[in-house]
Amino acid sequence: MPEGHSVHRIARQFSRNFVGRPIAVSSPQGRFVEGAAILNGREMIDARAVGKQMFLEFEGEVWLRVHLGLYGAWDFAGDILVDATIAAANGRMGQTNQRGTELDEPVFDDAGENSLASIGAPRKTRVHVRMSEQTRDIDDADEWPPPVVGQVRARLMTTEACADLRGPTACVVETPEQIRAVIDRLGPDPLVGDPAENEERFVAAVRRRAVAIGQLLMDQAVVSGIGNVYRAEMLFRAGLDPHTPGKSVPEEIARGLWRDWVALLEIGVQTGQMMTMDGLADDAWRRAMASRDDRHWVYHRAGLPCRVCGTEILLEEMQARKLYWCPTCQE
Incomplete structure (x- = not known):
């Protein structure tokens, strides 16, 4: 989806x-x-x-x-x-180093999409x-x-x-x-409405519910736009067990989740890719743009070692959707 x-x-x-x-x-x-x-x-x-x-x-x-x-x-x-959607190899959208150097050759991902183009109109x-x-x-x-x-x-x-x-x-x-x-039934979208109000709506919606945070992030009445990929990656980036009840998520962690969604959504809109790994050197970033296998921390990596700790990535079903997570990094 x-x-x-x-x-x-x-x-x-x-x-x-x-x-x-x-x-x-x-x-x-x-x-x-x-x-x-x-x-x-x-x-x-x-x-x-x-x-x-x-x-x-x-x-x-x-x-x-x-x-x-x-x-x-x-x-x-x-x-x-x-x-012209994507910053060139030395100008990664959403990361701190954005020099905008143009690239001579396009990079195509495994779906055939041109994943690199110069910034511009x-x-x-x-x-x-x-x-x-x-x-x-x-x-x-x-x-x-x-x-x-x-x-x-x-x-x-x-x-x-x-x-x-x-x-x-x-x-x-x-x-x-x-x-x-x-629209009134939908949760906040980082690209729609007042940013501060959106954050407060999200934090309040998460912290008043006893439902697992892994379910809440997929609930479009809680937050708009998050699907299976972003759900798994955001929880890993936050170091958060997906089974944690929303009301047990500390406020600072809930705010961090929202702000991470703001950043990841902007990168996704600009690049056309769900790029959830950051801090990549130029060659690693190019590989990630060309292949989903190099683009995510845990999504679609069931049975493989965690990129951080080496623990086997788990796969389970949560509300009939696949959930990928690391039981060590997300304790």
């Missing part, structure tokens, strides 16, 4: 290429015909993300709410502005990319309009850009009141 950084990146793509333009909306699959008819021809006014949900506002006070869920993805195609290019948890190039970038391939729930088009939505959990047209009700 895409975590919060991916949804914010998708919302920013819509802001750059669709907001301020009339949108042709259709439903090639046929499961969004009524909603498409309501939106078709309207100008897109705004695009925003809160946690794992995205909200597209259209003229006439109507909104499209999208939750990608486990299988959803957006395909973007056309002459669109694409982020967005650049306009003919592309066809898929944005879900992992972004990747797709063939037929020169064909316009792009062919409909597979089950496309909704297609949004301008004269230059196309966005195809596949496999979402939610794709619904809603009123401003319905959108506000959804």
Whole structure:
């Protein structure tokens, strides 16, 4: 399931290429015909993300709410502005040394994503990319309009850009009141609202509950955007046993969790990668950007030695989701 950084990146793509333009909306699959008819021809006014949900506002006070869920993805195609997303090898986003040196060659990760680019303004290019948890190039970038391939729930088009939505959990047209009700049920998102108020909301929500902190971090009513990867990595970075009841988490640790989420989310939005290891030298950072196996402390490392203490990383299920953790470092 895409975590919060991916949804914010998708919302920013819509802001750059669709907001301020009339949108042709259709439903090639046929499961969004009524909603498409309501939106078709309207100008897109705004695009925003809160946690794992995205909200597209259209003229006439109507909104499209999208939750990608486990299988959803957006395909973007056309002459669109694409982020120069990632600091170069000597300028790692979110770390103290950010010199911004440009790199001669791109680095592609194991999903085919270009994980290194020079810092700078967005650049306009003919592309066809898929944005879900992992972004990747797709063939037929020169064909316009792009062919409909597979089950496309909704297609949004301008004269230059196309966005195809596949496999979402939610794709619904809603009123401003319905959108506000959804947002009000969500926990704080570091990129939305007042930073100080967000931190207080998170700390209070954690410390009044007897539920395990490993469950609370996945509860979108407690905090927005955290999924399996960030949950495991944040708990390890905090040295916190995932079974600790929220009300037993010291206030300073709870605040540290929130501030770590603020930092990690920003890195994820800027780089497109859930980079949770810091302090890496240039070669190590390049390897981490190119491979998930070198990017995380504990996630997806069940049975392997802890990178810090050598203890075998454990894997268990917590509320039907995989949880990775080190029983020594997270006592």
